[in-house]
Amino acid sequence: MSVLFPKWSNAFPTIFAIAALGGVTTAVGGFWYYATPKFWRVGYMPTQPGGGFNHQIHAGKLGMDCRYCHTKVEKSYEANIPNVATCFGCHADGKLNKLAEGTETYSPSHKTKTQFVRDAYAQDASIPWRRVHKVPDYVHNFPHHVHVAAGVSCYSCHGRIDTMPIVHHAEPMSMSWCLDCHRAPEKVLVPVDKVTDLRWVQDDLTERANAGVITPAAQKVLDAIQKAPPENCGACHY
Template identity: 60%
Template sequence: MSTIFPKWTNNLPTLLAGGAVGTLAVVVGVVWYYFTPEYWSVGYMPTQPGGGFNHQIHVGKLGMDCRYCHTNVEKSAEANVPTVSTCYGCHADGRLAKLTSSQGHAEKTAFIREAYAKDEPIEWRRVHKVPDYVRNFPHHAHVNAGVSCYSCHGNIGRMPVVYQAKSLSMSWCLDCHRNPEPHLVAKDDVYRLFDVEDRNAADPSGSGKRLTEGKRFYEERKIAAPENCGACHY
């Protein structure tokens, strides 16, 4: 005999309840993932090819300027990574081994000479990346407005391997855009790595000179950081 409600439908309420819980879990998961990403990629640190590149040695110890390698930061939106020939300029042979106490210098830098000989780029793995629905992030606008590399990338000069120091979330961008002034330094200080928000670190003499210059720079430039959606989204 056929029934309108076959036997299995007895379980239907349970199944529906289970489904609802499942759906709810997915919704919670999605909201969790997309709306609270504040810290989800902080600390991201991919393994780099060959002997890698050590900012602690080149910036922290040797005192090299960011612009020696990231040549475009003040001119274009993109902060480029250097080509092999930039490295080759110093690492054309293993001779620097004489200058360093570090073991195996020639071996650690061999990947540079190999890439150069083959005329191939070193495939550095990208650390910082905003999602594709965010417009091309403009480095030049920030750097020229007195926003320090430190504010967005942390103390690179102490990083043997680069990691993501800040969340790069939308609220992080907007927190600064709403009130950029305390984050600004004088133009020359953009590349010096000191904690901009910490007055003592910023200016050991305590005169506040650097920060005053940052403020003056702010007023002179009539800086206006955008908060409208279209400035950052398509």
């Protein structure tokens, strides 16, 4: 026990007692609240059900476009999670082995790993994916369609999803993070037909950052944007 709980931990009850008495709670609470998005949310990676879903395989290696599954991302506020039928289209019984043959990670265990897809489909149930990104309720619906149409890539907000075996939180998604980009969108805008080509976007943005100038191609994208991104409270809060 003494190894698990070092001596100084004996002070815990005292610290909590003092905190409970007054101001300290607010100070600690305040620190906790403001520290959370930056230092705790980045990297958040919940365990997904069944065999999980691997973006590195599907979006990376197999080269599937994000919109094959997140079909509504250009049209609505929400970027939808695909239903089981989308997965079943490739993972129906017998089909998988055919698809995976010849790929270097092919193994008989694929059948086991994807069984949860066929089980859910047979039961007409949905897979209970655990949500990774979520803005608080006091923030308006986040408009995916507006950002995507303006040439903001998934890369700028979600990182290199196509290299992630398990999705994790790549950016803090705090208010200052939203505003930093709204004040200087010229750093991240790309041609609209490139928003889901994350590797291309990463290379382009890195090159632009290194050059320290706006390239003619980027200037064209900038000129096409009509509205300045909002900074007034009402645009994002009720």
